[in-house]
Amino acid sequence: MNAEGDGGFRRIALVGLGVMGGSLARALGALRHPPTRVGWSPVRGESLEARSQGALDEAPERLEVAIADAELVILAVPLGATVRLMDTLVEGTRGDAVVTDVASLKAPVARAASVAGLDARWVGSHPLCGSAESGFRASSADLYRGARVYLVSHAPAEAALDRVAAMWRTLGAIPEHVDAAAHDANMAAVSHLPQLTANALAAVLSAAAVAPGALGPGGADMTRLAGSSPEMWREILAAEAGVGTYLRALSRALDDIAGDLDAGDLDAVTALMRRTREWRRGS
Amino acid sequence: MNAEGDGGFRRIALVGLGVMGGSLARALGALRHPPTRVGWSPVRGESLEARSQGALDEAPERLEVAIADAELVILAVPLGATVRLMDTLVEGTRGDAVVTDVASLKAPVARAASVAGLDARWVGSHPLCGSAESGFRASSADLYRGARVYLVSHAPAEAALDRVAAMWRTLGAIPEHVDAAAHDANMAAVSHLPQLTANALAAVLSAAAVAPGALGPGGADMTRLAGSSPEMWREILAAEAGVGTYLRALSRALDDIAGDLDAGDLDAVTALMRRTREWRRGS
Numbered sequence: 001m002n003a004e005g006d007g008g009f010r011r012i013a014l015v016g017l018g019v020m021g022g023s024l025a026r027a028l029g030a031l032r033h034p035p036t037r038v039g040w041s042p043v044r045g046e047s048l049e050a051r052s053q054g055a056l057d058e059a060p061e062r063l064e065v066a067i068a069d070a071e072l073v074i075l076a077v078p079l080g081a082t083v084r085l086m087d088t089l090v091e092g093t094r095g096d097a098v099v100t101d102v103a104s105l106k107a108p109v110a111r112a113a114s115v116a117g118l119d120a121r122w123v124g125s126h127p128l129c130g131s132a133e134s135g136f137r138a139s140s141a142d143l144y145r146g147a148r149v150y151l152v153s154h155a156p157a158e159a160a161l162d163r164v165a166a167m168w169r170t171l172g173a174i175p176e177h178v179d180a181a182a183h184d185a186n187m188a189a190v191s192h193l194p195q196l197t198a199n200a201l202a203a204v205l206s207a208a209a210v211a212p213g214a215l216g217p218g219g220a221d222m223t224r225l226a227g228s229s230p231e232m233w234r235e236i237l238a239a240e241a242g243v244g245t246y247l248r249a250l251s252r253a254l255d256d257i258a259g260d261l262d263a264g265d266l267d268a269v270t271a272l273m274r275r276t277r278e279w280r281r282g283s
Numbered sequence: 284m285n286a287e288g289d290g291g292f293r294r295i296a297l298v299g300l301g302v303m304g305g306s307l308a309r310a311l312g313a314l315r316h317p318p319t320r321v322g323w324s325p326v327r328g329e330s331l332e333a334r335s336q337g338a339l340d341e342a343p344e345r346l347e348v349a350i351a352d353a354e355l356v357i358l359a360v361p362l363g364a365t366v367r368l369m370d371t372l373v374e375g376t377r378g379d380a381v382v383t384d385v386a387s388l389k390a391p392v393a394r395a396a397s398v399a400g401l402d403a404r405w406v407g408s409h410p411l412c413g414s415a416e417s418g419f420r421a422s423s424a425d426l427y428r429g430a431r432v433y434l435v436s437h438a439p440a441e442a443a444l445d446r447v448a449a450m451w452r453t454l455g456a457i458p459e460h461v462d463a464a465a466h467d468a469n470m471a472a473v474s475h476l477p478q479l480t481a482n483a484l485a486a487v488l489s490a491a492a493v494a495p496g497a498l499g500p501g502g503a504d505m506t507r508l509a510g511s512s513p514e515m516w517r518e519i520l521a522a523e524a525g526v527g528t529y530l531r532a533l534s535r536a537l538d539d540i541a542g543d544l545d546a547g548d549l550d551a552v553t554a555l556m557r558r559t560r561e562w563r564r565g566s
Contacts, residue, residue, distance in 0.1 A: 128499040148497075189491040190498055194484065194505040196552075200536040201480055202559035204529055208472040212565055214431075215473055216411040218511075221504040222477040226563040228501075230556035234549050246487055247541040251534040253483040258530040266517050269479075273513035276485035280495055280509040 007167035009098070010035050013070035015063065015085065017041040017050050019131045020102045021076030022139025025055040027171045030141045040066035042077070046136045055139075064092050072167070075101035079235040082109055086116035098160045100125045104187060106152040106180040108239050113154070120156035123164040125149050126183065127173060132227035145172035152180040188242035195233060196247060198225035290450035292381070293318050296353035298346065298368065300324040300333050302414045303385045304359030305422025308338040310454045313424045323349035325360070329419045338422075347375050355450070358384035362518040365392055369399035381443045383408045387470060389435040389463040391522045396437070403439035406447040408432050409466065410456060415510035428455035435463040471525035478516065479530060481508035 012028060012035045014021045025037050039056040040063045041047045047059040060066050067073050073093055075082045082103045089099050099122045103109050106124045113122035129147035131138045149168045153161045165175040202223045205215075212223065237243070260268040295311060295318045297304045308320050322339040323346045324330045330342040343349050350356050356376055358365045365386045372382050382405045386392050389407045396405035412430035414421045432451045436444045448458040485506045488498075495506065520526070543551040 128497075130499065130501070132501070186493075186497075189488060189493050190502055193487065194498070194502040196540050197480065197484055197537070198501075198505060199556050199559045200533055200540060201477065202562055203536050203555060204476065204533045205472060206559065206562040207532070208529065210469075210472050212563055214469075215477070216413065218413070218415070218481075218508045219473055219477040221507055222480060223559075223563055224504055225501045226556075226559040228556070228560070230553045230560065233556060234553045237544060237552060238549055241544050244541040244544050246491065247537045247544075249490070250483055250487045251537040251541070253486050254480070254530045254534040254537070257479050257483060258527040258534070261520060261524050261527050261530075266521055269520060270513045270517045272486060273482050273509075273511070273516060276482045276489065276506075276509040277511070277513060279485055279489040280506055282495055 006031065006033070006035075006170040007072070007163040007165075009072040009163070009167060011069055011071050012037055013067045013073045014039040014056070014076060015041075015066065015073060016076035016081075017043075017046045017056075017136045017139075018076065018134055019136075019138045019143070020127070021074065022046075022050060022055065022136040023141065023143035024074060024076060024102075024171075025050055026139055026141035027144055029055055031170060035072075038066045038070060041136070042081075043135075050136055055136075063088070067092050067097075069094065070097055072098045072100065072164075075099070075103075078232050079103045079105060079108065079239060083112040086112040086118060086122075090116045090118060097121065098123065098163060100164050102127055104191060105184050105236055105239050106150070107184045110152055110154065110180045119154040121160055122153070123157055123160050124152040124180065125164065125168065125175075126152075126187075127168075132224050134229050134232075144168070147173050149173045149175045150183055151175050151177045152183060153177070184240050185242055188240060189246050192236065192240070192243040193246040193250065195225050195228060196243060197250060198223055198228075202226035289314065289316070289318075289453040290355070290446035290448075292355040292446070292450060294352055294354050295320055296350045296356045297322040297339070297359060298324075298349065298356060299359035299364075300326075300329045300338075300419050300422075301359065301417055302419075302421045302426070303410070304357065305329075305333060305338065305419040306424065306426035307357060307359060307385075307454075308333055309422055309424035310427055312338055314453060318355075321349045321353060324419070325364075326418075333419055338419075346371070350375050350380075352377065353380055355381045355383065355447075358382070358386075361515050362386045362388060362391065362522060366395040369395040369401060369405075373399045373401060380404065381406065381446060383447050385410055387474060388467050388519055388522050389433070390467045393435055393437065393463045402437040404443055405436070406440055406443050407435040407463065408447065408451065408458075409435075409470075410451075415507045417512050427451070430456050432456045432458045433466055434458050434460045435466060436460070467523050468525055471523060472529050475520065475523070475526040476529040476533065478508050478511060479526060480533060481506055481511075485509035 038058040039047045050056045051059040082101045127149045168175040321341040322330045333339045334342040365384045410432045451458040
């Protein structure tokens with residue numbers, strides 16, 4: 001792996017060391033020629049734990065120290081904090097440092113990067129992976145392997161875009177450049193709808209006095225996302241409310257199935273199951 | 284493992300060799316003192332494949348031959364076929380042969396066993412495991428390890444119940460004796476609701492032109508069940524329609540979330556997410 005092939009970042013600052021940031025620290029450390037990894041977490045114990053486990057080379061106490069000499073800064077904090085940190089980055093990083101983030105909505109971050117004057121240096125990333133668990137303890141060196149990573153950028157960031165894409169490829173991920181607004185609208189269906197469906201389903205099962213341990217593997221799959229962080233999702237849902245349309249469409253689809261069952265119309269239910277099985281198989 | 288500890292069945296007939304029956308054949312073969320496994324599948328190629336892979340000792344062409352000398356017959360076919368086979372079993376098995384099945388609803392099978400005069404010899408099993416894939420190719424020797432298996436029986440089957448429970452324990456499963464009617468009503472929430480929710484969600488995503496490959500791991504979890512067999516589910520839904528109430532409750536829960544988002548009431552949505560996370564964590 002040469003310096004160009006991996007994006008050429010020799011000193012990388014990781015801001016946030018939860019599942020996403022912690023997994024990046026581990027994955028970068030597992031490279032043949034690992035960059036120097038400097039980490040900072042709002043949870044102080046987390047950066048010390050990461051360093052003691054070899055996931056970080058340096059774990060300074062202050063954020064300003066962590067980012068000062070970095071060639072790449074990766075923000076792996078919740079959406080609101082990502083937006084708020086843009087000004088700090090302008091003031092505290094080298095003039096040629098590239099900045100990326102892993103927030104799951106990109107338009108709000110793109111706006112903040114622009115306002116902060118980072119148009120040529122910021123490339124937004126959204127890795128389509130994660131965990132229903134949170135914190136450094138749930139991180140893994142393999143999290144990004146095979147994962148799609150959506151990238152968004154402003155026009156002046158062409159060179160930075162190539163370098164960030166190369167870094168993701170080095171970690172086994174599959175980067176894809178997309179439009180920020182279209183990406184965010186798409187996430188309402190792809191991500192926010194399944195999340196809130198899991199919460200609603202869990203609420204119904206809970207009201208029916210079903211314990212999670214009584215579920216089979218299918219039911220466990222269907223409620224795993226109910227373990228996701230409410231605080232993280234609050235920020236996402238505040239920024240992108242397009243999921244309402246999909247929630248109502250799902251509500252109608254469920255009412256339709258209930259009506260078909262009431263009417264004994266098993267043909268209709270079976271036809272729906274056949275269509276969705278075909279969809280799941282990708283045809 | 285002595286003969287008593289594993290239920291003492293030395294010759295076991297497996298009727299049906301899909302995920303459930305095929306996995307039983309493999310798991311029984313992996314025991315320290317495996318019983319003779321005789322298998323029959325309505326799909327002829329499947330029993331030959333199972334024998335060639337060592338999952339069966341004998342693969343006769345005719346069902347009657349497969350069950351004739353068995354000490355235990357395990358029906359691993361869809362619900363309707365399970366019910367219809369009861370008369371065949373009365374005529375074609377030894378007078379002391381025990382019969383079990385793995386259908387996911389138990390009251391219809393309990394009735395059929397009674398009508399056929401198998402009250403003392405039938406013990407219904409419902410293993411809470413499976414796969415969204417089907418067929419022998421999706422079977423696995425480990426499917427039952429750690430899985431809860433609900434058992435139902437009529438009063439005269441006390442001895443058979445102990446033996447079938449012992450067999451499941453030998454395979455690493457956790458048998459639990461329950462009432463058939465209560466079991467089936469409970470499955471409407473535990474199993475049928477998550478299944479139909481996955482189908483409805485898949486229908487909404489399909490209508491939104493989302494490809495399955497565009498989903499993250501959470502969305503993939505939430506739609507995996509859409510791959511389940513429509514034919515198998517048609518029979519289950521025909522026999523137990525109690526899921527309608529839960530489908531409508533979920534529909535209302537989704538509408539409520541959409542309403543909260545419209546009103547900007549993120550406190551309400553966050554509170555729901557906190558409650559369901561607590562439920563998922565089992566507290």
